[in-house]
Amino acid sequence: MKKTFIVLVTVLALGLMAGGAGAYDYPNNTLIQGYYKDAPYGTALGAPSTPQPPIADSVNGGYWYDRIGASIYEVYGVDVSATTMSIYTNMPAGGDTTYSVPVADLFFDSDLDGTWDYAIEMNATNQGNIYDVSGTAYQTSQDIYGGTSGTLVYGGRWDSDQQNGSPFSPAAIPVNITASNALSSTNVSWNQLTTGNPDWCIDIILTDTLKGYLTADYAFIWGSGQCANDTAQGKVPLPGGVLLLGAMMGRLVCYARRRRQELP
Ligand SMILES: [Ca+2]
Ligand SMILES: [Ca+2]
């Protein structure tokens, strides 16, 4: 494919989908409310330990943050085409080895009723397997990190009002699948970007089987690490213009961003 055509299609598609070339379809401005492990959700909030000042939550009190702690947890945004979900983040496939925090799994609410229905395993073991997680066959960051001793900060819950039309009110962040029988599987790949920040583009192939589950508008969430110190989250319209553009773009989104980074 000619370079000029790739650039033209990419600029056109990004412009139509996100209101401007270079923007993510789902920019990460999700705010999360962080807690120390020994002061979990529902108890007193720990002191802020973020490089960014706390944001007051006028409804629930406490503090809301974009990103907490080391930049390895940073999420920048998500692109969604008809075939691929691309997550831009600093979180490597192996998770945060300094604090032994695994990568969070990717969750979908297929009917926008506020409950999680399907999820994709993101860790190396069983990576790409797709599970039915309805009936809460998963753990949240609170399940894993809340209420235990220690000083690590974990995300606890997120303020979906801040991002992309999700039906969820502030809620716990799902991070780990506990369902045991996979429905099917797909391909998940970490692609290293050349200039860093974001360090990685994670491509998750939206297989026909998975799209069969996501037959209407759906929501997704990815908590970065299992402590959910940042989240990628959004409501994806289906199908309409996104499908058309997705068919044009295929898997070019991640590629296009890599190319743009290489420009002087
Ligand atoms: Ca955020
Ligand atoms: Ca972020």
Ligand SMILES: [Ca+2]
């Ligand atoms: Ca649901």
Ligand SMILES: [Ca+2]
């Ligand atoms: Ca998992």
